[in-house]
Amino acid sequence: MSDEPLSLELKPKLAPKTKLRLDPKTGKYILLYPEKGLLLNPTGAAILKLCTGEQTLSAIIATLSLEFQSDTEKVQAEVVAFVQGLLDRGLVQAEP
Amino acid sequence: MSDARPSDEDRLYTLIDELTYLCPLRCVYCSNPTDLAAHPDRLQTADWLRVFREASELGALQLNLSGGEPLLRKDLEELVEGASALDFYTNLITSGLPLTRERLVRLRDAGLSSVQVSLQDTIASESDRIAGRESFQHKLEVARWVKELGLPLTLNIVLHRQNLSRVAEMIALAEQLGADRLELANTQYLAWALLNRGALLPSQAQLDEAREVARAARERLKGKIELLFVLPDYYSDRPKACMSGWGKRYLLVSPDGLALPCHLAHTLPGLSFDNVQQRSLSDIWQHSSAFAAFRGEAWMPEPCQSCERRAIDFGGCRCQAFHLTGDAAATDPACGLSPKHDLIVQARAAAQEQLIPLSLRYREIRR
Numbered sequence: 001m002s003d004e005p006l007s008l009e010l011k012p013k014l015a016p017k018t019k020l021r022l023d024p025k026t027g028k029y030i031l032l033y034p035e036k037g038l039l040l041n042p043t044g045a046a047i048l049k050l051c052t053g054e055q056t057l058s059a060i061i062a063t064l065s066l067e068f069q070s071d072t073e074k075v076q077a078e079v080v081a082f083v084q085g086l087l088d089r090g091l092v093q094a095e096p
Numbered sequence: 097m098s099d100a101r102p103s104d105e106d107r108l109y110t111l112i113d114e115l116t117y118l119c120p121l122r123c124v125y126c127s128n129p130t131d132l133a134a135h136p137d138r139l140q141t142a143d144w145l146r147v148f149r150e151a152s153e154l155g156a157l158q159l160n161l162s163g164g165e166p167l168l169r170k171d172l173e174e175l176v177e178g179a180s181a182l183d184f185y186t187n188l189i190t191s192g193l194p195l196t197r198e199r200l201v202r203l204r205d206a207g208l209s210s211v212q213v214s215l216q217d218t219i220a221s222e223s224d225r226i227a228g229r230e231s232f233q234h235k236l237e238v239a240r241w242v243k244e245l246g247l248p249l250t251l252n253i254v255l256h257r258q259n260l261s262r263v264a265e266m267i268a269l270a271e272q273l274g275a276d277r278l279e280l281a282n283t284q285y286l287a288w289a290l291l292n293r294g295a296l297l298p299s300q301a302q303l304d305e306a307r308e309v310a311r312a313a314r315e316r317l318k319g320k321i322e323l324l325f326v327l328p329d330y331y332s333d334r335p336k337a338c339m340s341g342w343g344k345r346y347l348l349v350s351p352d353g354l355a356l357p358c359h360l361a362h363t364l365p366g367l368s369f370d371n372v373q374q375r376s377l378s379d380i381w382q383h384s385s386a387f388a389a390f391r392g393e394a395w396m397p398e399p400c401q402s403c404e405r406r407a408i409d410f411g412g413c414r415c416q417a418f419h420l421t422g423d424a425a426a427t428d429p430a431c432g433l434s435p436k437h438d439l440i441v442q443a444r445a446a447a448q449e450q451l452i453p454l455s456l457r458y459r460e461i462r463r
Contacts, residue, residue: 017210017248017276019185025107025155032157032185034210034250034277037109090276090319 005080006057010094012083013053018091020048033091043068047082051092057083098394101382102343106391108381110158111151111184112348113144114359115175119165120193122228122458123216125254125289125296128164129363133461138352141171143373145178147349150377152182156347159184164351165191167199173206180207187212189252192238193231197245200238204245211242212250212279217258218265226258228458236273243274250277255306255328256296257447263306267313270321278321280310282328285443286360286415288459295454297447303331330440334405335412335428342414343387347377355380357387360415364424390414395425399433 014020015033023030029045031038040048046067050060061079065072086092117132129135139147148159159179166172167190179186188203189212200211215235216223223232242249251270255263263280270278282303283289283296298306310325317323329336339346339358348356353371356362362369367386370379381387389395393406400411411417412428420429420439427434 015248015276016246019209021157021183023155023157030157032209034185034187034212034248035110035158037157037185088319090322 006084006087006094007096008058008061008076009056010096011053011056012051012060012087012092012094014048014051015091015093020045031091038091043078044082047079048086048092051083053093053095098390098392099385099388100343100391100394101388103392106341106344108151108154108156108347109345110160110347111148111156112160112162112346112359113147113166113175114162114164114348114350115139115144115166115169115172116351117164118168119163119191119459120168120229121165121191121231122460123254123288124226124228124292124456124458125256125283126459127284127287127289127359128459129360130287130291131363132164132459135350135352135354135362137169139349139372141174143353144171144175147372147377148175148179148182148184150372151347152184154347154378154381157185158187160187160189162189165193167191167193167195173199173202176203176206176208185209187250190214190238191227191231192235195234195238195241197241200241200245200247204247208247210248210250210276212252212277213239213242214252214254215239215266215269216253218262218269222259226456239273239275248276249273250279251275252279252281255280255282255298257298257302258296260298260302260306263309264313267310267317267321267323270323271317275321277324279324279326280306281324281326284413284416285328285330286413286419287363288457290419291457292454293443294446295456297330297443298328299448300331300444301448303328329412329416329428329430330444332430333432335409335416335430337409338413338416338428341410342390343381344391344410347381355384355387357390358413358415361386363415364418366424390425397425397427399431400427403433 019032029040061076065075116137186209216226220232314323342357353373354369369386370384417426418424421436429436429439
């Protein structure tokens, strides 16, 4: 994996080994994978719901900026860092 | 011992179903209890489905179908379907025997989330020798089917002195098979592995070398294969956080229906385990005396009681404490602070010197 910044044209997609579901005990979304789970905050959950492999990172950032009525640059920094972290852990995959 | 109820932090996440202790393999480090014949398959399909439902209501999200060999259950498809209907992440933990591609298709279609296949080595004859029967080629075939059918694949290889030198080959094989996850887990020296400890425990040098190979590969494979290298607690000087704490995250059900805090809890004396045929899982989780016995910190002896790591490792493994010291409430001797740590130091010392291969004792059903 290179250390170059993520291209915003990538279309991120949840890895096949993951399962995103609501945890009824906490009311939060959780990303399940073998033996483990990653409890998500509302932003993380909103990002991952859009990681279907159909939208580019740019489109995801635009959607979330509208949804959270937040500055695009701020959203971009947050989304890129979050997606990069999950790419490194093999929980998200990205096709150009 | 204590009578601790679950605290706010205790939350069942994972239900482990040991559907049967029967298995076509006879691995010399099997983690099933050595008196496995005393725990025959007693639960019917409907019992298991009720256990799944009750676990889901308690909050469990992960479900491991394990054994023995879960494929020996003829109702496995039905069980996977039931787990899937409850939205579990359903993981099949298997030797790959006996399995046809057609059955794997049915299991996938029933909603299986992921498959973990065990290998014993990367050399067929060695893998078969440790497993106690010819199985390696079929396992490779199963691993290929898993990927062909679009299921996530974990390869699990238990490490010991007789295969640790092949960690690089194990990683290459995982890459070649397209595994999503490779679990290189050093043997836990309990049950059958404890009987064979002299023949399995590696030397420090072997371990250091293998760990370095795994570390470098983990970096290289980042984002492609999740590579786990689990150290043996005999070499870590701090005990493992066994089951993330007793009665905290996991509940295991044995083939005869006992609800257990871990795989070998029923080998500990003086505890009374409830059967899921008699009590609900929720009642057991909340009130079972066996779950209460080592929950929390009240039961802990010194040096655990005043140790700053007590909420990290929970005093280690209760089964290891009992099987090495005769006292289930002792500090795990794997801990450098344990008054019985000498037991570990001596086993380690023997492992540095041992040159002659010792004979292995295979898992067997003794009635």
